[in-house]
Amino acid sequence: xxxxxxxxxxxxxxxxxxxxxxxxxxxxxxxxxxxxxxxxxxxxxxxxxxxxxxxxxxxxxxxxxxxxxxxxxxxxxxxxxxxxxxxxxxxxxxxxxxxxxxxxxxxxxxxxxxxxxxxxxxxxxxxxxxxxxxxxxxxxxxxxxxxxxxxxxxxxxxxxxxxxxxxxxxxxxxxxxxxxxxxxxxxxxxxxxxxxxx
Ligand SMILES: *[C@@H]1O[C@H](CO)[C@@H](O)[C@H](O)[C@H]1NC(C)=O
Numbered sequence: 535x536x537x538x539x540x541x542x543x544x545x546x547x548x549x550x551x552x553x554x555x556x557x558x559x560x561x562x563x564x565x566x567x568x569x570x571x572x573x574x575x576x577x578x579x580x581x582x583x584x585x586x587x588x589x590x591x592x593x594x595x596x597x598x599x600x601x602x603x604x605x606x607x608x609x610x611x612x613x614x615x616x617x618x619x620x621x622x623x624x625x626x627x628x629x630x631x632x633x634x635x636x637x638x639x640x641x642x643x644x645x646x647x648x649x650x651x652x653x654x655x656x657x658x659x660x661x662x663x664x665x666x667x668x669x670x671x672x673x674x675x676x677x678x679x680x681x682x683x684x685x686x687x688x689x690x691x692x693x694x695x696x697x698x699x700x701x702x703x704x705x706x707x708x709x710x711x712x713x714x715x716x717x718x719x720x721x722x723x724x725x726x727x728x729x730x731x732x
Contacts, residue, residue, distance in 0.1 A: 556583030564590055569612040582606050591615040600624040600651075604631040607639075616643055622650035625663055627671035633660050 555561035559574035569590035574583060579597040590612045599621040607613070616639065623629060629649075636644035647660040655667055665671075 554586035554588075556585065559583060561586065575617065585610060588612055593617045594621070596620040598622060601628045602632045602635075604628070606631075607635055613639070616640065618643065619646045621647075623647055623660060624651045625649035625655045625658065625660065625667065626652070627668055629660065629663070630668065630671060633663060636660075 554570075555572070556574065558577040558579065559572050561573070562571040564571055569588035570586050571591040571593075572585060572589045573593045574597070575593040576596040579594070579599055582594070582599065582602055585592065587609060589610050592610070592613060592615065595617040597620070599618075601624055618632075623632075632647075633644065636647075641661070644661045645659065649655040649658045649660060649663070655663070658667070
């Protein structure tokens with residue numbers, strides 16, 4: 535009975551998950567292992583709020599979301615349910631992230647979404663957007679490539695600088711050792727001489 539009561543509380547009481555629950559939404563804990571149900575539906579949202587990492591069920595329908603920022607859903611590894619319908623999706627290159635993400639996550643969810651703008655794509659299902667509809671989207675790719683390029687450049691520069699420093703340190707060490715050995719030899723040579731003179 536006690537266990538049932540605890541379970542009932544965990545499932546039925548809206549547990550505010552501390553600072554994790556985005557302010558306009560309601561969050562219910564589904565128990566530690568099950569994650570959270572996050573209800574952000576019908577809140578007039580213009581952008582995606584920061585979501586708890588353990589979100590299992592996410593309701594975002596009936597808002598004013600034009601897009602989902604690239605990468606925003608990638609950290610939600612526990613997500614099993616997602617409602618996105620009734621949002622004014624703006625179908626330009628930025629919608630590609632959501633479209634591709636939903637193609638992996640759930641085709642029925644994708645099938646319920648339609649573009650609201652631009653005018654010539656109004657009411658077109660997101661799942662049926664083609665390369666022709668979106669125009670040239672290559673600008674999204676090079677920025678990412680450029681990021682990798684700069685990261686790699688910094689890494690390579692780091693390795694080269696490390697090599698130069700090590701080579702320099704070895705050279706200095708060698709010089710020092712030489713000086714010490716030579717110094718010792720001179721010292722050894724000098725000691726008998728001074729003794730002979732004495
Ligand atoms: C959609 O959200 C608005 C508030 O943003 C609300 O007034 C309306 O009732 C909601 N519609 C549905 C179908 O839930």
